[in-house]
Amino acid sequence: MIPIRCFTCGALIGDKWEEFKRRVDSGENPAKVLDDMGITRYCCRRMLLSHVELIDEVLDYAKFFGREEAANV
Numbered sequence: 001m002i003p004i005r006c007f008t009c010g011a012l013i014g015d016k017w018e019e020f021k022r023r024v025d026s027g028e029n030p031a032k033v034l035d036d037m038g039i040t041r042y043c044c045r046r047m048l049l050s051h052v053e054l055i056d057e058v059l060d061y062a063k064f065f066g067r068e069e070a071a072n073v
Contacts, residue, residue, distance in 0.1 A: 002051050008043035020048050 004014035016037055023033045034045050 001053075001055050003047065006041070006044045006047050009041055011041065011044050013039070013044050013047050017048065017051070 002014050002017040005011065006013050016039065020030075020033055020037065024030050030049060034048065039045055039048065
């Protein structure tokens, strides 16, 4: 879950995540992708480059805890 706006400057970055991820996963250089997308500020580039998708791992724990709570009831 990428933040909607950059923490530092407030620019919109959430709408750019899908394209960035798709292009980097297909083998393109992340710096070139950011340049092509017009993301030039260091703070915004940092937001996309350092983002880690953890939602799938969090959902696994939610499912686990949900089942255990149901078993105790």
